[in-house]
Amino acid sequence: MPRLLGATVIAGVAALIITTVFKLLLAITLLAGAVVIIARSFGNRREQLEAFGQRATEGLSTSSVWAGPIHAVRSNAAGREASIVPIN
Secondary structure (H helix, E strand, C coil), X not given: CHHXXXXXXXXXXXXXXXXXXXXXXXXXXXXXXXXXXXXXXXXXXXXXHHHCCCCCCCCCCCCXXXXXXXXXXXXXXXXXXXXXXXXX
């Protein structure tokens, strides 16, 4: 009978330790997920502010109000129109 009691106590302590370890892992995972979500929302807010020119520097404005198309300095096409070639 004392061996059975000792085995039961050892099994109970082992189960308690394993349960505690898995609960800590679950808590760490949930905390990391919350941190990632919060960091993502702050990152999105910063990108939105930069898109409106709030943090833009004087020479490197991110505003597209005055932006125009990009033109090549010298073109090798010499005025040829682009065409779509079907591939069978």
